[in-house]
Amino acid sequence: MSRTAIYPFVAIVGQEKMKLALILNIINPTLSGVLIRGEKGTAKSTAVRALADILPAIKVVRDCPFQLFPGEAGNVCRECPRALCREAIINREQVETIMRPIRVVELPVGATEDRVVGTMDLEQALKKGEKHLEPGLLAAAHRGILYVDEVNLLDDHVVDVLLDSAAMGTNTIEREGVSFSHPASFTLVGTMNPEEGELRPQLLDRFGLCVTIEGINDPEARVSIMERRLAFDEDPEGFCRNWEEESGQLVERIEKARDLYPKVLVDRKLLYEIASYCLDVGVDGHRGDIVILKAAKTLAAFEGRAHVVKSDIDKAAELALPHRIRRQPLQDVVMDIGKLRRQKRAIPGS
């Protein structure tokens, strides 16, 4: 595979919270995504694109337009526009599979709804008179990462569609004469600049984690950002080679954590801690609790522990709650969760 060099993930200076949130999502895709809020020029997009280097490989049917695991969803294959594996599935033959890294699919802001969900295949319709689906971006993003830059600028109806699929893990198409549904569970990664307007709470809630990033104020770190960037621009391959070892270590650690995750145990006492955390700061619904629990477990796995400790929960809450705290629509997003909790606790009865 020939490709242009990507700035290595491990070479990004600072922004630890964002990097952590992204890594947690790779370890545990059920965390359902990250929203990265921040000013322009804070390595948001760089970080997401750099992910491609550290993503683990998955097994997929070769050239499958829906990125399916072999046998994952037979009913989809039976109506698959790709005749080759359709026949194979119907005849119960083996299909060819390959291992390839998880994909990062980018959803551009100008995307139209039909490209996102999929639409009727024009060529098939005119040439053969058959009705087939031309899969959209949601199909391409199944089992991968769907990256939406400037998610707050996205067209409203495209957002609605995204919400729908993100919630169900399924993309259902009922349009333009096509009726089809296929699995579409993806990790939603969005970036936004809050100055351009806020996201709707409904969509906010779909992002498992949320981080706010700022420019770095430490002069030394700033200098090293410049140095690394220059070095990368001058000799991308060489730069990547220098970081290869560190990247490799991270990939290894992520893979270990993926294996460890199902074995991580949580004390019942700590579950109470999570529940009271959410009650203290006041969040809508239960997704907050569930995400904290998952994130805390993932954190433990990332650190190589098989049990969750209290600090995991505090850390997880910092990532999982900022965008879920009940607020007036025009209020700013609270960033310091720990502080808020202490404040709320100090006022009895609130």
Added chain:
Amino acid sequence: MFKKIFPFSAICGQEQLKLALILNVINPGIGGVLIRGEKGTAKSTAVRALAALLPGIAVVRNCPYNCDPNRPQYLCSRCRKGRIEVTHRPVQVVTLPLNATEDRVTGGIDFSRAVRKGTRVAEPGLLAKAHRGILYVDEVNLLDDHVVDIILDSAASGRNVIEREGISLSHASRFVLVGTMNPEEGELRPQLLDRFGLCVEVKAIANKEDRVLLMERREAYDASPQDFIMRFDAENKRIAEQIVRARHTLKTIHVPKHLRSLACQLAIENNVAGHRADLIIEQAARALAALKERHEVTVDDVLEVAPLVLCHRRRDAAPPPPPSSEEHDQDHETPPENNQEETHEQHEHPHEEQAEERDSTGIQTDGEAPPEEGEGEESNNQEKREGRREKPLEQVFPVGETFKVRKFTAPKDRLFRRGSGRRSRTRSARNQGRYVKSTSSRNTGDVALDATIRAAAPYQSRRRNENGLAVVIRPGDVREKIRERRIGNFLLFLVDASGSMGARGRMVASKGAIMSLLLDAYQKRDRIAMVSFRGDKAVVNLPPTSSIELAARYLSEMPVGGKTPLSAGLARSYEVLRGYLMRDPTARPIVLIVTDGRSNVALGEKNPREEALELAGRMAMDERVRFIVVDIESPGLIRFGLARKLAIALDAQYFRIEDLKADTLLNVAKENIR
């Protein structure tokens, strides 16, 4: 595995939601459930889970319309002719995705068949699929209005009628309609609300124990769905059996007469419009009695289901009770204000004349310092006093109470429906927006491929093709897309920030009103701009933007003081409008003018008031722009009624702040009825 469903019995809490769903499954006559609530409260999970546990139904094999073999009178035309083979299959939950187009909802021509065989055969749509199942509409408040209309139409009549693309057909379509919505995203139209039989308000559980249990279950489910489903299998089966028994006994359930009148009384007490509520209470109570394996409906049954039926239909008849005293100082004035208003309304004109005389003698409007001010906050009060001593001094008033914001949701709605007709959506002329249906009149070049092919399909066997394509399309077949999108409504706030606004806490109240309107704009995702005028000029505080946050910040920081250059304000806002319309000629801006209308600075040599009215008259010429005047003149002994004059000149809607506040058109009760 693509279909794994969280077991119904494993859902923690949300008893009302579960009850409402079960009642509907027992008695589809109830007419569906609307689930309102926060995100992340197991709304969709519950619906899917319920369908999974229901016993299968008997259907005619291969019938696309899910015909019931036991009810011959409802068979579709195909099943009537052929021999009927019976098969069983599980109850289906048909999800209506937000991107659904009309042809898929109702059904249309089967395109493949038409091309190959040249026959016109209908292809069943979602309404056929949902027959005898559950039609689940997530985020029903975000769905296109006309799609909602189609669904509600068939839900009410039990039939779906297709009249399109040369197909004329009708088939049975009875389903349990379940809609979910998050009220933060905007309300549903009242007529749609009323169509839903029951309504449940869901909230997160506040109990720590339950929350922990919920997390544990969720984790267990994610770790190993199969085992988890097995664990709750027995409980699920028990519920399923209960439902089956209840369905069976439903017909025999007796409703005593006095309970019927109780149902009516409940409906009347809650000021429900129409009779649907009474009927649904009865149906729901019967279902509940059947579920509890009784033969007669009891008072408790009625009282248990009544909140579900009434909660979205309830309206406030009397004006809302005065807000509690701790909220803000003006609240003390509110009730007497209302009374005074009515009496003064009749004498408006004489007062007006007097008032004008008074004003022309140069009495400063600030002079009418209210005695009520003593009740204000300490610091606020001081500010005001200082303001009075040195007239041109600027003051910044706090934004009015947040409670108003809450109260505002409904009345605002009314305001805009009147003001602009279709504020939320409109047909879109350009190639943007959501494709909703097609038309044969051509002018845009935005070809609807699917509709074109469907139109051409029946003629394919007769048309011979020269270039090897399967489908030959003639110009007459071409259909074009009709797209809809939310019209990027543009709200321009023209705010009077002159000294006269400082008196009597008016600015506080009007800031509250503007903030409420901003919140509404946020829900409707409008673009906004803000122009304010004071002293001798008007300034654009906020150029057109979609960042309501920014507007809110400017609003809270907006200083007040000085004279009232209303004409300058109008002129400046017209400039902003013109610029905006230049860029987006399809926009339909709404200008919200918040003022008392006491213009006293002119642009030219004329009388300031006449000049403002003349200018207003000229601005009203542009038909694309709608105006709304919010009069903030406080009702006292003297009313000038100048804002009303301005409204007439602008051909605008006229409201007083109180009108915006105390509206009783639609008040979705948040609490259960008592």
